[in-house]
Amino acid sequence: MPIYEYQCRACSCRFEEIRHASSSEKPACPSCASKDVVRLMSAPNVQGLGGPDLSGPSSGGLGGCGSGGFS
Numbered sequence: 302m303p304i305y306e307y308q309c310r311a312c313s314c315r316f317e318e319i320r321h322a323s324s325s326e327k328p329a330c331p332s333c334a335s336k337d338v339v340r341l342m343s344a345p346n347v348q349g350l351g352g353p354d355l356s357g358p359s360s361g362g363l364g365g366c367g368s369g370g371f372s
């Protein structure tokens with residue numbers, strides 16, 4: 302299932318939710334329970350947002366999205 306990234310507009314925190322692609326419901330913010338959230342595009346080449354988690358200097362290699370999805 303796809304994991305979407307959301308950002309709360311109330312407290313500006315970011316979180317991830319597993320959603321069906323057809324689902325249009327928005328999850329509630331885990332921090333303040335607000336549903337005023339926007340879905341972020343978690344494409345591998347997001348630019349201009351300054352996301353610190355996409356180009357981590359420590360890991361290297363095949364970054365991709367998601368962290369530790371396989372076990």
Ligand SMILES: [Zn+2]
Nearest residue numbers: 309312330333
């Ligand atoms: Zn919030």
